[in-house]
Amino acid sequence: MSFSFNFDVPALTTKPDDVDENELQNGKKGNAAKSVKEDTKPAEPAKEAKEHVQPSDPHFLLRDAVTETVTIGALPPLHFLNETVFEKTASERDDGEEILSRTAEQRSDLISGVYEGGLKVWECTYDLLELIEKDGETFGGKAVLDLGCGAGLLGILALQRGAREVHFQDYNSTVIEQLTVPNVMLNCQEDDEVDSEDDKERKGKGKIQEEGGCKKMKAKQEVKDDDPPPKIRAVDLSQNPVLAKCRFFSGDWSTFLALLQKENPHPKYDIIFTSETIYNTAYYPVLHETLHRLLAPDGLIYLATKSHYFGVGGGLHLFETFVEQRGVFSLDHRWDGEEGLQRHVVVLRFKTVKAT
Numbered sequence: 001m002s003f004s005f006n007f008d009v010p011a012l013t014t015k016p017d018d019v020d021e022n023e024l025q026n027g028k029k030g031n032a033a034k035s036v037k038e039d040t041k042p043a044e045p046a047k048e049a050k051e052h053v054q055p056s057d058p059h060f061l062l063r064d065a066v067t068e069t070v071t072i073g074a075l076p077p078l079h080f081l082n083e084t085v086f087e088k089t090a091s092e093r094d095d096g097e098e099i100l101s102r103t104a105e106q107r108s109d110l111i112s113g114v115y116e117g118g119l120k121v122w123e124c125t126y127d128l129l130e131l132i133e134k135d136g137e138t139f140g141g142k143a144v145l146d147l148g149c150g151a152g153l154l155g156i157l158a159l160q161r162g163a164r165e166v167h168f169q170d171y172n173s174t175v176i177e178q179l180t181v182p183n184v185m186l187n188c189q190e191d192d193e194v195d196s197e198d199d200k201e202r203k204g205k206g207k208i209q210e211e212g213g214c215k216k217m218k219a220k221q222e223v224k225d226d227d228p229p230p231k232i233r234a235v236d237l238s239q240n241p242v243l244a245k246c247r248f249f250s251g252d253w254s255t256f257l258a259l260l261q262k263e264n265p266h267p268k269y270d271i272i273f274t275s276e277t278i279y280n281t282a283y284y285p286v287l288h289e290t291l292h293r294l295l296a297p298d299g300l301i302y303l304a305t306k307s308h309y310f311g312v313g314g315g316l317h318l319f320e321t322f323v324e325q326r327g328v329f330s331l332d333h334r335w336d337g338e339e340g341l342q343r344h345v346v347v348l349r350f351k352t353v354k355a356t
Contacts, residue, residue, distance in 0.1 A: 049251025049259040052176050054243060062182055070153070072126070073133040076160045079186040080151050081179060083120065095174045119175060121151050122276040124304035124343055128154060131302075131335050131345050139163040142270035145294060147253075147277065152180040154273040154302075155246075156187050165245045167267065173250040181248055188240045253283070253290045260294065268296040278319040279309035291348070292328050301329070301348040306341055316344050323348065 066085040071077045131137075140162035146155030149168040159166050168180050249256055260266045272295055277287060291301055308315035323329050329348040337343040 046252035046255050047171065047250075049249055049255035050173070051259070052173065052181065052248040052250065054181065054246075054248075062185060065182065065186070067186060070126070070129075072129050075129065075133045075157065078129075078153050078156055078160075080121070080153065080183045081186075086119065086179070093174075093178050095178070119150070119179060121153065124306065124345075125150075125153055125275045127335065127337065127343050128273065128275055128302055128304040128345050129157065132157065135334075137161075139271060143167075143267065143296070144271045144273070145169065145267075145269040147272055147274040147290070149180055149273075150175060150275075152183050154275065156184055158271065158273075159184070159242055159245060160187065163245065163271075165247070167247045167249065167269070169249045169251075169253075169256055171250065171252065176248050176250045184243065184246055188242045253286045257286075257290045257293055267294065268299070269294055270296050270299045272299065272301045274301065275304040276306070278303070278305050278316070279314040280312050281314050281318055281322075284314075284319060284322050288323065288326060288328070295350065297350060299349070302334075302345065303348060304343070304345045306343050308341070316346070320346075327351065 066082040067079050068082050069077050069079050138161050139158040141164050142158070144155060144158040144163045144166045146152055146158075146166065146168045149155055149170050152168050155166045155168050168176065168184070170176050170180060249259070251259070272291060274287075274291075278284065295301060305316050305319070307317070320331055323331050328351065330351050332347050332349075333344060334347050335345040
């Protein structure tokens with residue numbers, strides 16, 4: 001799987017006005033805070049948030065779907081749509097945002113302010129899954145938010161491990177409708193309903209890699225142009241109790257937060273997952289505000305990230321400095337990779353437990 005970024009498009013979707021001014025005054029005026037303010041240029045109107053209803057005909061999204069599966073240690077297998085096939089069938093998909101055609105034309109996995117990378121499963125997501133497996137984290141009875149969810153693997157895992165409810169959010173509505181929702185539905189089915197016998201044989205030959213002492217089997221189906229895609233058995237998912245625990249949202253973080261705050265009471269989450277979301281310093285104010293307002297008083301934020309994102313300048317050091325200056329969260333390193341472009345998993349929690 002190849003990864004590429006295109007940071008030449010200057011349009012941004014966040015503005016300094018999206019942030020609580022009292023917090024700006026309370027924060028120190030250090031270099032990191034200045035850099036975020038200076039980098040936040042006048043932007044296009046924020047992408048309006050909306051909640052996506054579950055499809056009336058869920059079979060349609062899974063018809064002729066080609067899947068792959070990732071299994072990490074003792075975690076349950078996670079099924080998701082095959083990325084290659086998804087790209088090849090882009091022209092056949094409902095895409096009002098036209099992000100599928102634009103990413104293909106520009107050969108880019110990110111167009112800032114237009115498409116924020118949600119069609120890819122990025123490396124740091126696997127890092128966070130491995131940490132969850134290592135720590136034996138369970139989610140029984142908890143409310144979970146998968147922020148910037150993309151394929152939704154983190155939220156799906158929380159569902160499979162007993163979360164009370166899981167909300168999925170991504171910038172693009174196409175990602176939610178064409179990728180996240182189908183992936184959740186895939187994992188609502190039993191394994192023998194998802195896989196044909198041929199698929200099971202393929203997955204039995206999956207490649208096993210040793211990473212940090214944790215066996216990760218990422219078994220991909222071999223897809224050829226002249227091969228008919230494996231069929232998924234039609235299953236009535238409309239009344240599935242797992243789906244009843246889910247809500248799906250798209251839009252800019254500022255409008256997503258505003259949408260939730262209209263609810264009385266508005267949701268608070270025991271666990272917030274966010275992976276590969278701090279690549280652009282211009283997004284830090286609204287991301288921080290969203291985390292601040294939606295985290296439960298004793299909740300945890302799991303953030304998976306690279307040390308540095310070349311071409312745009314974001315990364316863990318700048319975000320860590322930004323968080324420290326705000327004084328709202330403590331930040332603890334839970335895993336630090338040592339090879340190549342270093343990757344990390346950190347946990348944020350409120351410094352003082354109080355009602356917000």
